[in-house]
Amino acid sequence: MEGVNATRIARVTGAVPAEWSDPTGPRRDVRLALICFGGGLLVLALDVNSFGLHAGWWRALPLLLVCLALLLRRIAPLAGLCVGIVAGVWDLTLGPSLATWLVFGQLAYDVALYGRREVLPWLLRASVASTVVATLGTFFASRNFALGAAVGVTLTLVFVVPVATSVPVRQYRERAERERERAEQIARLAELSRRQALADERARMARELHDVVANHLSAVAIHATAAQSLLGVDPSKLADILGVIRENSVQGLAEMRRMVEVLREPGDDLVLSQGLVEALPRLAAASSVDVTVERVGEPRPLPPDVDHAAYRIVQESLTNAGKHAPGGTAAVRLEYLPASVVVTVDSSAPASAVPPVAGAGMGLRGMRERVTLLGGEFSAGPPVCDHETAWRVRAELPS
Structure with missing residues (x-):
């Protein structure tokens, strides 16, 4: 409780910028991007790759780009998604890596959660459609059922599931925000009523x-x-x-x-x-x-x-x-x-x-x-x- 009060006092006095003291602010985005990049480098270093391709140092460049896109997940979600798509296409040209696409899944989840509400249905349809197209394309191109299934399962886990999961989470957050605003409005009306009653009594x-x-x-x-x-x-x-x-x-x-x-x-x-x-x-x-x-x-x-x-x-x-x-x-x-x-x-x-x-x-x-x-x-x-x-x-x- 003392820490919360200290943070509030710091915001009022201007000692700490509110956007940096906020747990959902830019500092948390930077921390998340660094964690994802570090985890991705660990995956690349351990040569954990679902598609049987060997990792090289250049594979870290698409990973770095998609991690930078995480910095835009709140302030410009669609721009961050576009940067993530560029990183994903770049990664595909080098041979798909699990690390890059895991971070891309986090980015897709954040875009669905923080982006405009009307974008969410289109993003969900796009994730399902792209997964189906990629799975069928891989199967018909390689004539390898196991490889096509691996691509389908991977894209479902890193793309479809995060976007679908964001739907109830977003609904809960919006409902909580509405309740908070209603509580604040009730408190304001109660304060106005109290002041009016006091003025009338005076x-x-x-x-x-x-x-x-x-x-x-x-x-x-x-x-x-x-x-x-x-x-x-x-x-x-x-x-x-x-x-x-x-x-x-x-x-x-x-x-x-x-x-x-x-x-x-x-x-x-x-x-x-x-x-x-x-x-x-x-x-x-x-x-x-x-x-x-x-x-x-x-x-x-x-x-x-x-x-x-x-x-x-x-x-x-x-x-x-x-x-x-x-x-x-x-x-x-x-x-x-x-x-x-x-x-x-x-x-x-x-x-x-x-x-x-x-x-x-x-x-x-x-x-x-x-x-x-x-x-x-x-x-x-x-x-x-x-x-x-x-x-x-x-x-x-x-x-």
Whole structure:
């Protein structure tokens, strides 16, 4: 295992070329060619020849050529086969030697294994046809059955059998390669799914944190600003404002604790707030604007995710109204339709000396994301026909 890791590190750092550290790379081809040439020289030196011809030093030249062809078995299989055929014909002119044809069999196997797939059937047919032609040609030319049989058996062993053997080996390798690619694709998809799930969860948590923390802190900031302007002017109203500040602080801490508790518990549902209908009076009381509530249609229980989204939309809209138009008015309209519920919050600019509080611009984005995830429709901006309303937030949620 350490050796494998060292090789991988070397490839990454560039210390060793990947093609030379690969066990199927050029170094192995060179090693195979040297082994075949050495073995062939040993066969020639021992004068092992199936055809009764004596070996000489010149017989090593075709052997050397076919061994050099082995160097092309992966990078250019057909070119290597052509070089091997030239070596085989050269060897036949000198008198066939067993050493050269044994190496040629290895070359034929490699060409069938590493060459183009469409070449394999033709190579198999060519090996069978050439063996039959050579066997019959030898028999009719020499009228020697034993010699013809020896040629046929030899060519079958060194040519037909290697090519035929490469077929199942190649099929196994290709199947293994497909499985490897599929496993890599599954791993990539799993990683993408994990990253997407993490991004979705981060966005979800960002929305919740914004709604839990930013809304209450914005209300605290608005009322604190108003309290500063009333110092020494109206103590009774100052006490009311300080009460609102305290209520928002307590509510913010309570929702933060509830959020932490939900995150610590196992489960997929993240519902941090109560229902919209139950929370409307509290939201209206905690807001820094005068809020009116209108319900249209027959009220009905909403799905938890829809109810939670509606609650956050009203909460964020009232917070934005308090930040950008403190002391103004806001009208919350909850309309129950047969297949959906429509939440509308209209806010108007006041004649107030309290300066607005700048926001981070995340509220509208969070509301839009909530509605989009539920398959609803969302819009926010100044209404076209209603000049009394400075800003309108409308969300239609399927229910």
